[in-house]
Amino acid sequence: MPTELEELVGFIAHPSEPIRQIATENLVPYSTSQPSIFKTNELLPIKHLKFLIRDHPKIAEHAISILINLTGDKEVLENVASDDRFLGFLFANLTDPAEPNANLLAMLLANLVKSDKLKSILTRKQPSPKGLESNELVLNQLFDLFVKGADGTYNKHADFDYLAYVFADLAKHAEIRQHFLQQQEYDGVVPINKIKVFTDHASDIRRKGVASAIKNVAFDVPAHPNLIDEDQVNILPYILLPIIGGEEYPEEETMNMLPDLQLLPPDKKRDSDPRIIQAHIETLMLLTTTRPVREYMREINVYPVIRETHLRVDDEEVREACERLVNVLMADEEDESKEDGGTKAIEAAEEDEDDDKVVEV
Numbered sequence: 001m002p003t004e005l006e007e008l009v010g011f012i013a014h015p016s017e018p019i020r021q022i023a024t025e026n027l028v029p030y031s032t033s034q035p036s037i038f039k040t041n042e043l044l045p046i047k048h049l050k051f052l053i054r055d056h057p058k059i060a061e062h063a064i065s066i067l068i069n070l071t072g073d074k075e076v077l078e079n080v081a082s083d084d085r086f087l088g089f090l091f092a093n094l095t096d097p098a099e100p101n102a103n104l105l106a107m108l109l110a111n112l113v114k115s116d117k118l119k120s121i122l123t124r125k126q127p128s129p130k131g132l133e134s135n136e137l138v139l140n141q142l143f144d145l146f147v148k149g150a151d152g153t154y155n156k157h158a159d160f161d162y163l164a165y166v167f168a169d170l171a172k173h174a175e176i177r178q179h180f181l182q183q184q185e186y187d188g189v190v191p192i193n194k195i196k197v198f199t200d201h202a203s204d205i206r207r208k209g210v211a212s213a214i215k216n217v218a219f220d221v222p223a224h225p226n227l228i229d230e231d232q233v234n235i236l237p238y239i240l241l242p243i244i245g246g247e248e249y250p251e252e253e254t255m256n257m258l259p260d261l262q263l264l265p266p267d268k269k270r271d272s273d274p275r276i277i278q279a280h281i282e283t284l285m286l287l288t289t290t291r292p293v294r295e296y297m298r299e300i301n302v303y304p305v306i307r308e309t310h311l312r313v314d315d316e317e318v319r320e321a322c323e324r325l326v327n328v329l330m331a332d333e334e335d336e337s338k339e340d341g342g343t344k345a346i347e348a349a350e351e352d353e354d355d356d357k358v359v360e361v
Helices: 004-013 017-027 044-054 057-070 074-081 084-094 102-112 116-122 138-149 163-170 174-180 191-200 204-217 221-228 236-243 274-287 291-299 302-312 316-329 341-351
Strands: none
Touching: 004 017, 004 044, 017 057, 044 057, 044 074, 044 084, 057 074, 057 102, 074 102, 074 116, 084 102, 084 138, 102 163, 116 138, 116 163, 116 174, 138 163, 138 191, 163 191, 163 204, 174 191, 174 204, 191 204, 191 236, 204 236, 204 274, 221 274, 221 291, 236 274, 236 302, 274 291, 274 302, 274 316, 291 302, 291 316, 302 316
């Protein structure tokens, strides 16, 4: 005999729209408290939920919310992430400027990209909506959605903030990192340049996801010269500005700092989230992998910024990250034993690179 909850799960496939709506709405809390009820009959309820993302907007809202919570489970995640037809509907709906559940779809995608199955996004294509001004590559459409979502000019229902988490996870794959760093023919822009500007955005989600994405891109050591080149990506101001506050520096320290870091107002605030600050410091650590970049970071006086961050941010992990970076920046380059400091930085960062958790609603 099925339990009452199992019977309720069965109603999500009922022919009556009102019944489907009542069933999905009441089942949302159970997707976190009793997820096993959705894994019966060889995941048949999951199959029904995937179909419901095209249902009435309220039913779709509940179905997507349930899927967001259930994709923390490995079996469910792989089932959903390997369903190419479902992914087609997801990406089409996500890029629809009238889609009322676009933010929820972005949250679901942020979970799905934790599966290696989603590496296929690198070559996935679909027609680009006219107002998006993108090309047919889905990954480029996500970058353009993210940019337009910041000011709500594309979909009045969505800010697409959770795409920042999507980029963070995708950037862990070497082949996708390459796409982040390649100028695109359709608009002449390097994708990472589209997201770097959000390191000081008001949204915690945007800032955290973008910081993690930049950090993961920095694992591509051959790309470091372009990352710090002022005429290419010029990433350093976007990493350093969030971790610097309004403290005063002696003139002999400020005169060699990057222009963006000079003459900051006394009320300048550093990022309020210690994990974001930590991510930026770890990115700086990754960038010290090669000697030319280490020497450049010394020339532009990165050390005083890290010194003050260590002094003023009351967080043990931030302080430890600062200390590791200072040890490299202050090392004697004539001592060949220090030459592998950057390599050790990569090894250390790899230990905790998967620091963004599964999204739940």
